[in-house]
Amino acid sequence: xxxxxSNHDVERIIFNAEEIKAKVKSIADIINTRFKGTRxxxxxxxxxxxxxYADLCRELEMDIDMDYxxxxxxxxxxxxxxxxxxTKDLDFEITGRNFIIVEDIIDxxxxxxxxxxxxxxxxxxxxxxxxxxxxEENISNNDVDIYGFIxxxxxxxxxxxxxxxxxxxxxxxxxxxxxxxxxxxxxx
Ligand code: IMP
Ligand code: MG
Numbered sequence: 001x002x003x004x005x006s007n008h009d010v011e012r013i014i015f016n017a018e019e020i021k022a023k024v025k026s027i028a029d030i031i032n033t034r035f036k037g038t039r040x041x042x043x044x045x046x047x048x049x050x051x052x053y054a055d056l057c058r059e060l061e062m063d064i065d066m067d068y069x070x071x072x073x074x075x076x077x078x079x080x081x082x083x084x085x086x087t088k089d090l091d092f093e094i095t096g097r098n099f100i101i102v103e104d105i106i107d108x109x110x111x112x113x114x115x116x117x118x119x120x121x122x123x124x125x126x127x128x129x130x131x132x133x134x135x136e137e138n139i140s141n142n143d144v145d146i147y148g149f150i151x152x153x154x155x156x157x158x159x160x161x162x163x164x165x166x167x168x169x170x171x172x173x174x175x176x177x178x179x180x181x182x183x184x185x186x187x188x
Contacts, residue, residue, distance in 0.1 A: 006167050010157065010174035015149055017171045020132075020159060023148040024052065027130060028059030030146055031100065034128070039063045040098040041124075043090060045115070046070040047168070048104035051160035052132040056102060067092050069101075071111060084114040099124040104160050105133040105151065109141040116143050132159070133173070149173070155181060 015023070042064045044053035057066060070088035099119060106112055112129055119127055129144050133151040151173075157163055158170030163181050 006170055009167070009177055009180045010170070011154075011177045013172045013174045014151065014156070015159075015173040020173065021055070023132075024055045025059055027132075027146055027148055028056055028061075031056075031128075031130070032059075032061045035062055035098055035100075037062065038098050039065065040100050040128075041065045041067055041090070041092045041094050042100045042102060043067045043069050045101065045103045045111075046088065048160045048162065049102050049132070051168070052104060053102045056130070065092050065097075069115075071115070073111060084111055086118070094119065094122050094124040097124050098126045098128070100128045100130060103129065103131040103144075105135065105156065106131045106138055106141055106144050106147070107135050109138050109143055112141070112143045133161075 039062065042057060042060070044050055044067070046068055057064065067090045068088065069086060069090055071084050072087050073084050101112070101115055101119070103112055112131070116127055116129060128146065130146045131144050132148045133156065134141065134144060134147045134149075135151050135153050137153050139150060152175065154175040155163065156173060157167035157176045158173045160168055161173070162168045163176055167176070
């Protein structure tokens with residue numbers, strides 16, 4: 001699939017590159033204020049958050065430890081089952097550290113809930129969860145501390161978000177045409 005086809009598969013653009021850039025800056029401002037003078041461990045949830053993470057980290061003004069985790073979600077394809085397996089753990093110890101988890105999108109909220117609970121057992125000084133997007137239907141989710149945009153309850157691609165590993169490198173966030181997916185296979 002070439003990028004021209006990728007663009008063609010997008011029903012509508014919901015946030016363009018310029019809007020995303022401004023939002024990343026405003027999220028970074030919150031983190032810069034909250035964690036000024038500290039050195040947090042900032043973890044990217046691969047692969048969906050990778051582009052957001054790279055942009056966000058470059059807007060952070062304090063020294064950080066960059067780290068990466070990977071999760072896989074089991075169950076049927078169209079909705080997260082909440083049974084999440086950590087397939088790549090942190091390299092850093094987080095006990096006594098300020099720990100920030102960077103996600104791409106909160107849909108059912110089960111993944112972020114699992115991650116928070118699991119990392120809490122390692123007794124960090126604090127856990128802060130950050131997500132670029134939260135689906136409209138889950139806006140009152142208590143497990144995400146800082147989020148960027150509210151997304152419609154459609155299937156979203158671009159800026160790191162994929163469908164079957166396509167569309168991640170689109171520079172904008174858009175809604176995928178329903179005819180482009182059969183069952184929504186979520187790949188983190
Ligand atoms: P949750 O556990 O239902 O909140 O789902 C979280 C994960 O599912 C995200 O980190 C994404 O990787 C994936 N996901 C959920 N909704 C979408 C979407 O609309 N587009 C692409 N990936 C999604
Ligand atoms: Mg993900």
